[in-house]
Amino acid sequence: MIQLKNIHRYFQVGEQTVHALNDITLTINKGEYVSVMGPSGSGKSTLLNVIALLDKPSSGSYLLNNLNVIQRSDDELAKVRRENLGFVFQFFHLIPRLSAAENVEMPMILAGVAVKERKQRVADALASVNLQDRSSHRPDQLSGGQLQRVAIARAMIMRPEILLADEPTGNLDSKSGIEIIELLENLNQQGVTLVIITHDQTLGDRAPRQIRIVDGQIAY
Amino acid sequence: MLFKDTLAQAFGAISAQRLRAALIILAMAIGVASVIVLTTLGESARSYIVNEFEALGTHLVIVLPGRNETTGGHPPLFGETPRDLTLDDAEALFRSHHIAAVAPLTIGSAPVSTQGLERETNIFGSTYALRRVRHLMMAQGSFLPKMDVNKALSVCVIGQTIREQLFADQPALGQWLRINDRRFLVIGVLASEGQSIGVDFDEMVIIPVASAQALFDTHSLFRILIEAKSKQSMYQAVDEITGIIKARHEGEDDITIITQDSVVSTFDKILTALTLTVVSIAGISLVVAGVLVMNVMLVSVTQRTAEVGLLKALGATQRQLHWLFLTEAAMLSLAGALLGIALGLVCITILTTLYPDFPVQLPVWALLAALAVSLFTGLLFGVLPARKAAKLNPVVALGKR
Ligand SMILES: Nc1ncnc2c1ncn2[C@@H]1O[C@H](COP(=O)(O)OP(=O)(O)OP(=O)(O)O)[C@@H](O)[C@H]1O
Ligand SMILES: [Mg+2]
Numbered sequence: 031m032i033q034l035k036n037i038h039r040y041f042q043v044g045e046q047t048v049h050a051l052n053d054i055t056l057t058i059n060k061g062e063y064v065s066v067m068g069p070s071g072s073g074k075s076t077l078l079n080v081i082a083l084l085d086k087p088s089s090g091s092y093l094l095n096n097l098n099v100i101q102r103s104d105d106e107l108a109k110v111r112r113e114n115l116g117f118v119f120q121f122f123h124l125i126p127r128l129s130a131a132e133n134v135e136m137p138m139i140l141a142g143v144a145v146k147e148r149k150q151r152v153a154d155a156l157a158s159v160n161l162q163d164r165s166s167h168r169p170d171q172l173s174g175g176q177l178q179r180v181a182i183a184r185a186m187i188m189r190p191e192i193l194l195a196d197e198p199t200g201n202l203d204s205k206s207g208i209e210i211i212e213l214l215e216n217l218n219q220q221g222v223t224l225v226i227i228t229h230d231q232t233l234g235d236r237a238p239r240q241i242r243i244v245d246g247q248i249a250y
Numbered sequence: 251m252l253f254k255d256t257l258a259q260a261f262g263a264i265s266a267q268r269l270r271a272a273l274i275i276l277a278m279a280i281g282v283a284s285v286i287v288l289t290t291l292g293e294s295a296r297s298y299i300v301n302e303f304e305a306l307g308t309h310l311v312i313v314l315p316g317r318n319e320t321t322g323g324h325p326p327l328f329g330e331t332p333r334d335l336t337l338d339d340a341e342a343l344f345r346s347h348h349i350a351a352v353a354p355l356t357i358g359s360a361p362v363s364t365q366g367l368e369r370e371t372n373i374f375g376s377t378y379a380l381r382r383v384r385h386l387m388m389a390q391g392s393f394l395p396k397m398d399v400n401k402a403l404s405v406c407v408i409g410q411t412i413r414e415q416l417f418a419d420q421p422a423l424g425q426w427l428r429i430n431d432r433r434f435l436v437i438g439v440l441a442s443e444g445q446s447i448g449v450d451f452d453e454m455v456i457i458p459v460a461s462a463q464a465l466f467d468t469h470s471l472f473r474i475l476i477e478a479k480s481k482q483s484m485y486q487a488v489d490e491i492t493g494i495i496k497a498r499h500e501g502e503d504d505i506t507i508i509t510q511d512s513v514v515s516t517f518d519k520i521l522t523a524l525t526l527t528v529v530s531i532a533g534i535s536l537v538v539a540g541v542l543v544m545n546v547m548l549v550s551v552t553q554r555t556a557e558v559g560l561l562k563a564l565g566a567t568q569r570q571l572h573w574l575f576l577t578e579a580a581m582l583s584l585a586g587a588l589l590g591i592a593l594g595l596v597c598i599t600i601l602t603t604l605y606p607d608f609p610v611q612l613p614v615w616a617l618l619a620a621l622a623v624s625l626f627t628g629l630l631f632g633v634l635p636a637r638k639a640a641k642l643n644p645v646v647a648l649g650k651r
Contacts, residue, residue, distance in 0.1 A: 112564065140570060
């Protein structure tokens, strides 16, 4: 469960202060499916980064599964992130020199999971995104949709409770976009909390709960 | 993160950029190889010279007439000549319990001739004890006989060069050799010593000390060579020699005593310092290699900003990133060091084949030191890039593609 209360995030750019998040109070329950929409520069990515513990809010409180995650060390946050949060990016962010399987394996390597278990879980994860026959391909040998499916397999490999996606279909044609969304929704149906940022109204409308952000504030 | 995964990931990152890795490894290897080769040369030169000195004789003490003040004190006043060392002085030294052998020495140059062949050479006047003190080996015949030092027997022992030049086609033993206007019976020929520091005994004619004093019309000794009974008793021997001579010279401390020990250790020190200097200069190339490692690692971190950001997003701790990049630097340095050692060994092998006479030896400590130093520089210069990677802000890092 994600509980944000009076979150502010300022960015100092030269003389100017950008108020990217302006008093955000938001609770997302376990198993929810939430889409976040809003104009460019409104603060959607900033909000998601705060939720993902990649960015620290300037002020406000954040409880993740009733754990206060404000004012923790970077390394503690890394651990919380590793165990509770999965991440899917607009630009896939796969490591180019590693094969699909090795990319998916990476979070488990960081977590120190034993080799034998890793191989099994990677195979399962790739199968669940229909890429079992692409496991040894490197990113430059895969299509956009396949790359994003590898990224989803990687995001879910540690079996996190929460999956955050920042414009996961932003770089895909509409057909592969739909496939990716269906894949994510499928995970949600299995109980994973899903938060998706999107510019696409039709995709956003599929979520039972829709949040609109304008100028760093929740419009509705 | 498992240790072997850290290794595997670092290795993967290295092999993704082969040219870069090859350049670093080469730079490191050249540094390590030069350190190894120079240390080897320095060490070999040092042990060569120290061995040569030790071959001069063990527990050797040399007594010279005249005070050779090296630490403070006034130089002797003008016109003051030190008392000569005499044969009686040498004999008196037998009173010391710490002395095993005493060889008085008179030296001079004179023409030697036989059957129309003549040359100028060095004449040593000494006793049978010289053989023991200087570890001389005989090729033929015998050395000077054991006898009263004051007896001027007309016998001589000659070196190999003298034998070849004066007795080319005939046995030298039993022949007469003319020195100045006196005749000496050749009773022995020295074995050749090969290369030796100091006196060349191959060019030498040795006659009894009393004969030499008569030949050169002198009563003084050039020096007295003494063998102490053991290394430990050397210093007591030195004290007693000082005391005995002082008593005989009316309380004047007018001799200089050199222990072979002090000569060797002085050379040892000088050559060690020289080796260290040369090696430090070579060490600079290692530092240069270290800077190169740092540079390339920094570029690597910058190029892989997005990857580092991603790893952070996937739950990598600062510690893990730190170790990943340090391991990378360490692997590159280690590979460089190993290649450098191989290169160094090849150079040394080439040197030994070119100069088989020079005793080349690679000290193990130099190998280990080169290995340790290269690893250390690699790690030291790897710390900065690793820290940079670990401290990257994941959001900003991910923003870069
Ligand atoms: N690191 C930063 N430094 C300075 N300003 C920033 C930084 N990150 C975001 N901002 C600013 O904060 C505001 C919100 O940015 P954010 O990326 O959250 O927008 P967004 O809603 O995700 O936009 P888009 O739909 O284009 O991705 C913008 O005005 C942006 O310029
Ligand atoms: Mg955004």
